[in-house]
Amino acid sequence: MHTGQDPVDTDVVVGAEANSDTAAGNDPGTGRGFGTEPVGEPGTDPDQRGAAESNRHSNGGEAPGDPTGDSGSRLWGGTTLAARRQARRTALLEAALDLIGEAGAAAVTMRAVCRRAGLTDRYFYESFTGRDDLLDTLYRQVADEFLDPMTAFAAAADPDRDRLVAAALVDKVLDDPRKSRLFLVEPYSSTGLGQTTIAVMPAFTRLLQDHLFRHITDPDQRRLAAVTMAAGNAGMFSAWLGGSLKAGRAQIVDHIVAVLTAYRSMYRD
Structure with a gap:
């Protein structure tokens, strides 16, 4: 202390x-x-x-x-x-x-x-x-920078909303490799970020639940889709940034849009 x-x-x-x-x-x-x-x-x-x-x-x-x-x-x-x-x-x-x-x-x-x-x-x-306090502050700051543009597009009533959200996320990942590494790669390898990641991620699942999956009427199914997609995207971007996943920007954007569509179809009444 x-x-x-x-x-x-x-x-x-x-x-x-x-x-x-x-x-x-x-x-x-x-x-x-x-x-x-x-x-x-x-x-x-x-x-x-x-x-x-x-x-x-x-x-x-x-x-x-x-x-x-x-x-x-x-x-x-x-x-x-x-x-x-x-x-x-x-x-x-x-x-x-x-x-x-x-x-x-x-x-x-x-x-x-x-x-x-x-x-x-x-x-x-x-x-x-101390060190953990600095990393916690920095991680939360970077998370907000990712969340803000995605929320702006997700909340808009645009027929091409899914693609706009996906493009905003991918462009943010490509914008600053330092921030992307901290936000998407380091939580898998740094014990000092585990609790911070757990505290921050619900904001991203809420974005999916409240906007992109709001037409899934069953709340449990809606949350299941949101949590699974948020975790899947984090793993995908970690592999992409680490070089083990070979794909271009357009492919990643198309994949995110396709997954959003698939989850909606899966839980359609």
Whole structure:
């Protein structure tokens, strides 16, 4: 459990363990803190100062030079504390995606992510409690990116809806190999994603139940079709991305449309 204090990390972060900028939480090699904060005297890290000033304000004091007492909205080097934190969080998530794209979720460790992002571990713990928390956050974010366009097409009253949904899904799979690997391949090989996958997948089965299979009147049959198709598609895409299934984009789209049609025919009254 993270205690709020910076853990001791003997790892070399961006090859600059002994560098005073790194020790101060600044961007190595630039002489400036992440988010364009200039390097100050020891103890003048603007983010650390902002937290201290915020604490003083909560105890009845007022942060120097901050008439509102809201240190999170104060500018330093043209950006607020909240904006700098969000930028660091985004950098850590992108670094994790890069590692997943190169070597899978097993390559994602706190030290590897920090090294790739050019940040120290204290900034990692600013956003995440640990590796599993980062992977959970990233997986849910990617799942939403897959679900949103599919839902938009599935909810539309378009005679070619099945093909539009299938094409949206396939195009999303092809759009960013890093995200597709995380979402469709890594759950089969990474124990750290098992519970997250279980929590996320019902949203995809509900999409099938509520829109694409809504004409199947029996609720048990409707759910059976939705769960089976969702799991089958996940396995198909995993094999496709892994190279063991040889098929083109058009073939995959046609297959999804055919399976949707087959399930409806199977359970037609």
